[in-house]
Amino acid sequence: MNSNNKVACPLDCYDACQAEKLQDGTIKGSKEHKTTDGKLCVKFANLLKEEKLEKSYFQNEEISLETGLSILVDKLKNTTPSKTLFYKGSGNLGVMQSAPKKFFSLYGSSLTRGSLCDGGGGVGIEQGRQNVVNPPLEKLINADVIVVWGRNFSVTSPHLYNLVKDKTFVTIDPICTPIAKKSKIHMQINPKTDYELALLFTRFVNMQDLEDKDFIEEYGNNADWFFDITRNRPVVSYEATTGVPLSQVNDFIDLIENKSVAFVIGLGVQKYFEGASIMRCIDSFAAYIGVHKKDAGGVWYLSNSSYGYEKQFEVKGTNKKVSIPKIDFNSYELVFIQGANPVISHPNTKKVIEGLKNPFVVYFGTTYNDTCEYADLIIPSSSFLSKKDVRLSYGHELKAISEVVEEKNPQTISEYELTNYLLEKFSFEKLKDEDEIISYYINHKPKVEEFETFEFLDELDIEPLYKEKTSENFYLITAKNKNSLNSQFANDDFVYLHSSSNFKEEDEVLISSKYGSAKFIVKIDDNIKDNCAFFYAGNKNVNYLTPNDEDESSFSAMYQEVLVEIELS
Known part of the structure; x- marks a missing residue:
């Protein structure tokens, strides 16, 4: 083990925090990392307490790591490569975690495409300005007004929030979130009317002659067509559909006039289905008021953290790629x-569980989760504390470095080690030296090209x-929990409803959609919009209700x- 201490x-x-391990064994937030600023959030604290997977298992019997790896190699050698699937999650976002994909690409497995998370929004931004890269963090810090749109900023980004907590906030969200309660204006919007x-904001801006004519003239393409879309219906009609009073819209326009504005979008x-068009519409409004190309403000979403880096594990092959939400494991x-943990995080849980009962399932990870119940072979990945890595953030441009700060359990294996082991067993060329790969990411500073033309949304369908909604049904919405991260850590399997729903605290209810049904216990919370059924991400039953289908663009x-x-019930 080396003497370095970054984690x-x-x-x-x-936030992509960076910590350091002190001589007394405790782990504290790094003061040299601007967003972390010496403080660790509750999620990092929970991660440090999480019980690690330290043994391999085959058909529920404990085995050695060596035996587990031999079983894996044997199964791969006796299976047609095209009949195998490589499915990677986001349990660890370090750059070295992408190594196994290189082996499975060379081997000939089917790979996934698309996203369970941010794909539609990313495509929408890319259609307007060619890449999905957040502005520098300083532009957020220097903004006058921060518009938090569909994102519980103080919970999902506590470190970033701490840097700007004294700003003026506007929140647009069906839920009265903690950041909404701290905001000057909270627009409690109806779902899927963003x-x-x-469009309504754009119409008001134009009526008050507040559009950024210089930006539109120099960089804009189809701005007039975008504005024409906003004129297709009476202004007053938006109030009923969005649930946002026109008086609030007017207050908002007054608030941002002559201000630098940052949009933090969740x-x-x-x-x-039309997620890309929805995001592109929001980004087009932001461009219409000229938030891009300024010294302060901009639009922050989920950026492409690897933009400008050469992929160290990429293989340009002919592997079949399957849309991730439509995967049929069977x-x-x-x-x-x-x-x-697709048993919890993948849409249409019933189909996922049925699908995992047929193939030989290999789980490779650091913790035992719900998906492990359906795994034939479990191989433990080494703890993040015992392997080198670099974390590129999708929230800002800073990097976090991981060094080896604790001794590796010899019955576990890192992603880099597993990949080289498989490459060798199948006579493929091994990876570059681990230190060379890590050094590249640490020392390379990507050059982010500014867009030269902003393509405004010019048609909308x-x-x-x-x-479709009636007075008898509810919009399904989800959000992150303060104490957990998707299916990691604490579980919250309740449904949250407004008190006007006519249900009572602790009622057991059956919730149904066209895709499935499940039972839940009710929690009453008047922070929830009265036409919504709210669930925290990681709820074990909510994805019995969701479609295993793909959006229109990504x-x-x-x-x-x-x-x-x-x-x-």
């Missing part, structure tokens, strides 16, 4: 799952959910394209 948080969240609100706005003979999941019915 990068591997968790799937915006694009309508963006995933909820794009969890729909159609494969072997499924290799790395750092993922979105089918709103409110056309092969990605659309969890919230759902209306549900609720009855007493």
